[in-house]
Amino acid sequence: MRTIAVIGKNFGDEGKGFTCSRLASSLKNALIIKHNGGGxxxxxxEDPKGKWRFVHHQIGAGAEYHVPTLFADSFMPDLFQLGKEVKEFTELFGFRPILYSEKNVRVTTVE
Structure with a gap:
């Protein structure tokens, strides 16, 4: 099994989302693991042909290619925001994202 880690060190805007999305579009049996931060x-x-644009907050960038997202126990999903994001994702792409969570993940529930 091959592992590819996409890591940023400049506090954002390094292109991590774009990189994950492009990798997900071409790899078989991929899994996106969210391991730090939260919502x-x-x-x-953005689609290379300009057909769509989506801001991934908790759903992994690459989920638009049916790649599952796993919330590691070090990630803190915001359940209120996640519901809204899943709705927006489903309306745009026509399918619900595949989401998994480790059993001991902590969640944010304050709106």
Whole structure:
């Protein structure tokens, strides 16, 4: 099994979302693992042909290619915002994203 890690060190805007999306579009049996932060993140990804644009906050960039997202126990999803993001994603792409979570993940529930 091959592992590819996409890591930023410049506090954002390094192209992590774009990179993950492009990798997801071409890899088989991929899995996006969210391991740090929470709903405050934002990874804007645009279709190369300009057909769509989506800001991934908690759903992994690459989910638009049916790649599942796993919330590691070090990630803190915001359940209120996640519901809104899933709705927007589903309306844009026509399918619900595949989301998994480790059993001991902590969640944010304050709106």
């Amino acid at each position: 405050q993140a934002g990874h804007t990804v």
